[in-house]
Amino acid sequence: MDELDFSIFDNFSDEVVVIDKNYKIIYANHSYVKDVGCKSQEEVLGQFCYKVSHHQDEPCEDSCHPCPLREIEKTGHSVNVVHTHYTHDNKEFPVEICAFPLKGGELIVQIIRNIKSDKEKYWLFSMSQKLSSVGFLAMGIAHQLNTPLNTALIALGDLEAKLGSSEETEMIRNSIQTCKDYIDKMFLFVKKRSKKDIVNVDKAVRDVVEILQVYAKERKVTLSYKSSWSGYFVGEESDIRHLALNLILNAVQASPEKGRVEVKLSANSEEWVLSVSDEGVGIDPEELSKIFIPFYQGRNRCDGTGMGLAIVDSIVKEYGGSIHVDSTPGKGSVFTVSIPLSDAP
Numbered sequence: 475m476d477e478l479d480f481s482i483f484d485n486f487s488d489e490v491v492v493i494d495k496n497y498k499i500i501y502a503n504h505s506y507v508k509d510v511g512c513k514s515q516e517e518v519l520g521q522f523c524y525k526v527s528h529h530q531d532e533p534c535e536d537s538c539h540p541c542p543l544r545e546i547e548k549t550g551h552s553v554n555v556v557h558t559h560y561t562h563d564n565k566e567f568p569v570e571i572c573a574f575p576l577k578g579g580e581l582i583v584q585i586i587r588n589i590k591s592d593k594e595k596y597w598l599f600s601m602s603q604k605l606s607s608v609g610f611l612a613m614g615i616a617h618q619l620n621t622p623l624n625t626a627l628i629a630l631g632d633l634e635a636k637l638g639s640s641e642e643t644e645m646i647r648n649s650i651q652t653c654k655d656y657i658d659k660m661f662l663f664v665k666k667r668s669k670k671d672i673v674n675v676d677k678a679v680r681d682v683v684e685i686l687q688v689y690a691k692e693r694k695v696t697l698s699y700k701s702s703w704s705g706y707f708v709g710e711e712s713d714i715r716h717l718a719l720n721l722i723l724n725a726v727q728a729s730p731e732k733g734r735v736e737v738k739l740s741a742n743s744e745e746w747v748l749s750v751s752d753e754g755v756g757i758d759p760e761e762l763s764k765i766f767i768p769f770y771q772g773r774n775r776c777d778g779t780g781m782g783l784a785i786v787d788s789i790v791k792e793y794g795g796s797i798h799v800d801s802t803p804g805k806g807s808v809f810t811v812s813i814p815l816s817d818a819p
Contacts, residue, residue: 489586511562542573703741720782728754
């Protein structure tokens with residue numbers, strides 16, 4: 475590989491870092507060296523970027539800190555992400571990273587800007603961190619609930635052995651099992667595997683619809699689901715559940731009282747298709763190009779965080795799919811996601 479001269483970045487006010495495909499830093503300008511609390515460039519050269527900037531032993535991979543290198547490997551294009559970086563004495567500071575590939579992706583250039591003084595970006599970043607914390611808290615609570623629920627089932631079994639079963643004990647058993655089923659479905663949203671698996675898309679979407687029925691009823695929205703496909707494809711089940719959840723939740727939130735949200739699943743020889751339609755406020759034509767931008771909510775939106783459609787867009791791109799939006803202001807929207815079928819039995 476021909477040597478590249480990055481010294482032009484030495485005196486940039488923004489941090490500039492160049493890493494190779496093994497996450498090793500091959501160049502860092504003076505701003506980066508200073509901000510991470512080092513005295514010279516030599517202290518960081520050859521080090522892993524995640525070790526220097528994040529003080530961790532593995533590459534970034536969670537939703538709040540998507541790894542720029544991995545994101546570029548997925549798309550082949552430049553990316554913008556927001557991270558928390560740390561100095562040598564563990565002081566944290568939020569940064570926006572613009573990363574782009576060089577030499578066919580053999581090298582990744584990252585231009586890093588501290589956004590703590592940018593009030594809007596810092597607020598959005600703080601909000602995303604809080605949402606992530608709430609998600610982890612919810613899953614922790616779900617784990618804790620499983621134990622007493624299992625204990626209650628065992629105690630109920632002992633009680634039936636002594637006194638016999640009845641309509642009341644069966645009602646108790648069904649109620650406990652319903653709670654456990656909801657918790658199990660929640661776990662599927664965060665369960666990640668190291669490799670892809672065979673996914674029953676119909677079941678994944680059907681479970682999501684079932685979970686959201688209570689929320690839809692609270693908002694007096696009718697939520698229905700129709701499927702003409704019960705096949706399988708190779709993917710990550712939690713991805714499909716997240717995709718369906720965010721599309722359907724977005725539709726329910728956009729719907730007026732007594733509105734209808736229709737979810738349909740179908741497939742052809744090349745792809746499976748999920749469509750979600752609502753009778754909500756619709757999307758202005760000039761806003762259609764912005765709705766997949768993280769935190770963008772538009773003039774007509776008052777619920778949610780603005781992250782749902784961005785998550786959908788990210789998942790669809792990862793699977794090489796596409797999203798089509800047909801919307802009329804005042805009449806509603808139809809979101810249609812198409813995902814290529816992969817080889818599966």
